[in-house]
Amino acid sequence: MNSVRNIVVLTGAGISAESGIATFRGPGGLWEGHRVEDVCTPEALAHDPALVHRFYDLRRAALATVEPNAAHHALARLDREWRGELLIVTQNVDDLHERAGTRRLLHMHGALQSALCAACGERRHWIDALPVGSRCDACGAAALRPDIVFFGEMPYRMERIETALAQADLFVSIGTSGAVYPAAGFVQLADACGADTLELNLERSTGSDSFAETRLGRAGELVPAWVEAVLGAA
Numbered sequence: 001m002n003s004v005r006n007i008v009v010l011t012g013a014g015i016s017a018e019s020g021i022a023t024f025r026g027p028g029g030l031w032e033g034h035r036v037e038d039v040c041t042p043e044a045l046a047h048d049p050a051l052v053h054r055f056y057d058l059r060r061a062a063l064a065t066v067e068p069n070a071a072h073h074a075l076a077r078l079d080r081e082w083r084g085e086l087l088i089v090t091q092n093v094d095d096l097h098e099r100a101g102t103r104r105l106l107h108m109h110g111a112l113q114s115a116l117c118a119a120c121g122e123r124r125h126w127i128d129a130l131p132v133g134s135r136c137d138a139c140g141a142a143a144l145r146p147d148i149v150f151f152g153e154m155p156y157r158m159e160r161i162e163t164a165l166a167q168a169d170l171f172v173s174i175g176t177s178g179a180v181y182p183a184a185g186f187v188q189l190a191d192a193c194g195a196d197t198l199e200l201n202l203e204r205s206t207g208s209d210s211f212a213e214t215r216l217g218r219a220g221e222l223v224p225a226w227v228e229a230v231l232g233a234a
Ligand code: OAD
Pocket: 011, 012, 013, 014, 015, 017, 018, 023, 024, 025, 026, 036, 040, 091, 092, 109, 149, 150, 151, 174, 175, 176, 177, 178, 179, 180, 200, 201, 202, 203, 204, 205, 217, 218, 219, 220
């Protein structure tokens, strides 16, 4: 642990599960009662924008009913106290990492509290419902959409993330099933570049064999214990 300086952490839906936000791949393969391709693709947005906007409006509104849990708070503590390089990459679109106080954070799949102009690419902080046809302040087009990376779209900040992974001494994956690329491939990239790799998850993920170590359990217990150990060894 003494030789660790650069850490990259990847989080997924499992880290927010104990806050009361449903994970994606639950029983029946449904996501809050919807097939994922009905609400999370560019085609869905084109064919039924009202359904897609309503789905994300409800999820945005639900943020007011949840709080960061011990795992989010532990990563925020790591961010405050870790003197080396740190990048926390989340696949989650909730704002629980920010509300816990994490700053060195990237939302690779977008954010519920952001609206994106499909015409000019401008972003706006957005906390209320987002009606279809909402106008962009920057270009005037009636083209604001949820700022969510849909299936088939390129996740955000990949260059920055890949650079951090290539320089990492330690890559830690928390609460993700390893079902969605490119995030599912981060462990191989980090490993190929010489990083140690650790998985913290309720159950073995799809790519579990690629990690040097896997610890199984709830994020609310595993993450604070891991952060305590990392900071203690620094
Ligand atoms: P998944 O729902 O696929 O996986 C969640 C993982 O968290 C599973 O492996 C669970 O076992 C684990 N888990 C559940 N509760 C936990 C707990 N209390 N502590 C620790 N682990 C727990 O969610 P993701 O892997 O995040 O993409 O899904 C990846 C992407 O698929 C999402 O970002 C989303 C979705 O389609 C987009 O929206 C673009």
